[in-house]
Amino acid sequence: MLYIDSISKGIVIDHIKAGYGFSIFKYLGLEKADFTVALIMNVPSRKFGRKDLIKIENNIDIDLAMLGFIDPNITVNIIQDEKIIDKINLSLPEKVEGIIQCKNPRCVTSNERDIVHKFTLIDEEKGIYKCEYCDQIYSWEG
Numbered sequence: 001m002l003y004i005d006s007i008s009k010g011i012v013i014d015h016i017k018a019g020y021g022f023s024i025f026k027y028l029g030l031e032k033a034d035f036t037v038a039l040i041m042n043v044p045s046r047k048f049g050r051k052d053l054i055k056i057e058n059n060i061d062i063d064l065a066m067l068g069f070i071d072p073n074i075t076v077n078i079i080q081d082e083k084i085i086d087k088i089n090l091s092l093p094e095k096v097e098g099i100i101q102c103k104n105p106r107c108v109t110s111n112e113r114d115i116v117h118k119f120t121l122i123d124e125e126k127g128i129y130k131c132e133y134c135d136q137i138y139s140w141e142g
């Protein structure tokens, strides 16, 4: 296995579904980072077979709700002095705003552009969301 130096301070995004690391890397804008970042792909994992991993040698703000919506199985580790001081297990967020669009042509969000699309999680197991304005269903497919 590839040897990667452990980081002293920063964030490790773990348990990313294999193949999704690059899009999360890009979503977080890490290709433009001026600090040390590493995207490690296809790491053997007991839990998932293969996984991707992102190491960030910096404390950056991450939208955990958005990340949980992209992949609820992700774990975010906060590192300080080379130790994990916090481990955050993501899940599908209760509410998502401005991420997915309501497909109902009669919904108020389809007619008025200034309204933020808002969805509420109604079934966590199946990943089903409901539009807050018209009750249109959105199904999460990860």
Ligand SMILES: [Zn+2]
Residues within 6 Å of the ligand: 102, 103, 104, 107, 108, 109, 131, 132, 133, 134, 135, 136
């Ligand atoms: Zn709607």
